[in-house]
Amino acid sequence: MHDEASRRTTLAVVLASAGRPALLADALRCYEQQEEVDFRGIISVPDEASLPDEPSLLYGWEIVSGTRGLAAQRNAGLDLLDDVEIVAFFDDDAVARSDYLARAVRFLAAHPEVVGLTGRVLLDGKITGEIDRTTTDAVLERSASEARSDAWRPTRELYGANFVVRRSAAPSLRFDERLPLYSWLEDHDFARRLMPFGLLAHVDDCVIVHRAAASGGRQNHRRLGYSQVMNAIHLVRKGSFPAWLAAQQIFRPVAKNVALSVAGPNASWRRQRLRGNLMAVTDVARGRITPERITEL
Numbered sequence: 001m002h003d004e005a006s007r008r009t010t011l012a013v014v015l016a017s018a019g020r021p022a023l024l025a026d027a028l029r030c031y032e033q034q035e036e037v038d039f040r041g042i043i044s045v046p047d048e049a050s051l052p053d054e055p056s057l058l059y060g061w062e063i064v065s066g067t068r069g070l071a072a073q074r075n076a077g078l079d080l081l082d083d084v085e086i087v088a089f090f091d092d093d094a095v096a097r098s099d100y101l102a103r104a105v106r107f108l109a110a111h112p113e114v115v116g117l118t119g120r121v122l123l124d125g126k127i128t129g130e131i132d133r134t135t136t137d138a139v140l141e142r143s144a145s146e147a148r149s150d151a152w153r154p155t156r157e158l159y160g161a162n163f164v165v166r167r168s169a170a171p172s173l174r175f176d177e178r179l180p181l182y183s184w185l186e187d188h189d190f191a192r193r194l195m196p197f198g199l200l201a202h203v204d205d206c207v208i209v210h211r212a213a214a215s216g217g218r219q220n221h222r223r224l225g226y227s228q229v230m231n232a233i234h235l236v237r238k239g240s241f242p243a244w245l246a247a248q249q250i251f252r253p254v255a256k257n258v259a260l261s262v263a264g265p266n267a268s269w270r271r272q273r274l275r276g277n278l279m280a281v282t283d284v285a286r287g288r289i290t291p292e293r294i295t296e297l
Contacts, residue, residue: 011039011105012084014077016070017092018046023213025052026133027092028061036102039088042080044073070160070183071175078167078174085168093125093213094161095133096206097140103205104164107152115169115198116191117152117206118159125212136209143207151204158200160187161210169197178234178291184227185235185249192240221269223294225276228253233284234291253277 013031017024024043031041041061045051046068051058064076074089081087086108088101100119108114122139125131158165167173173193179186191200232249235241241249254277261270276297283290 010083010085011037011088011101012042012077012081012086013039013088013090013101014042014044014074014081015090015092016044016073016077018050018068018073020092020213021050021052023092024050025054025057026095027090028052028057030095032057033098034096034101035098037105039101040081040084042077044077046073069177069180071179071186072177072183074175074186075177081167082171085166086164087167088164089160089162090208091161091210093211094208095136095140095211096162096208097143099144100162100206100208101164103148104203107201107203107205108164108166111152111199111201113199114166114201116158116163116165116194117201117203118155118157118163119206119208120202120204121159121161122207122209124161124210126210130213131209131211133211136211139209140207149204152201155200155202156191156195158187158191158194162206162208163187163191164206165194166198170194176235176238179227179231180292180295182224182227182294184224184231188245188249189235189240192235219269220294220297221272222276222279223297225253225257225273226280226294226297227276227291228257228273229277229280230283230289230291230293233280234289237289 015027043061043063045065047065062080064080067073067076086105088104090096104117107117122143123131175186176189229250232241232246236243236246257270257274257277261267261274
């Protein structure tokens, strides 16, 4: 049965995807299994080719198309949701446990001071390498036997693969569309701009696996490398990032690109990212703060 908090809450889920119809199909099957809570579903894609070819999976979902880039696609979803109190954002390769949404709704009802939450990632393919669906399902099934802990802690970040926001607290807040395509750091930027309206929380009872599936198309590593530097500088300039945070966000990926570009199985694409890093540094030195330039690379 739906509890009182679930019945009172207007909830939406926004899924942004591009060029990965099979992965999006898996995500839609995941949200068919969400328990105890009804939600309005929005799929935001750049074109119809990004949609799965199983019409039954799309039933009940609203589809918005015509924009490309994670930030822009999430905004296109938000544009349909003026009357929605709570919005959940998931990557198309994030698999939420079947009680994720219900537990998120209950948590926000019990903690009115919280305006955004992110869940506990059981496995993250960004760290381990891509996680297959069989492993994902097994890990989530084992975790389902855990007792509810009610454990949470304040955070300054909302992990882009899964986060839920109380949109009623900041109805005009949008994602920065100057961060195109991969929209590197768009989740950090959104979180920093949401913080003045209330607390952000990391909630252990909201559980996902982030598969970090390889892109449906060939990834342009030079573009991504450019964003790893330029996007952080842009966020400092506009005021959502302090300089120390931008330095931290730049140092980690650039140092990794330097270390792994020398030798090893990934050296060739690490060198491409490093070239993108250096192009961004050159542009910044010339006074050009242009995250949009990656569309030209």
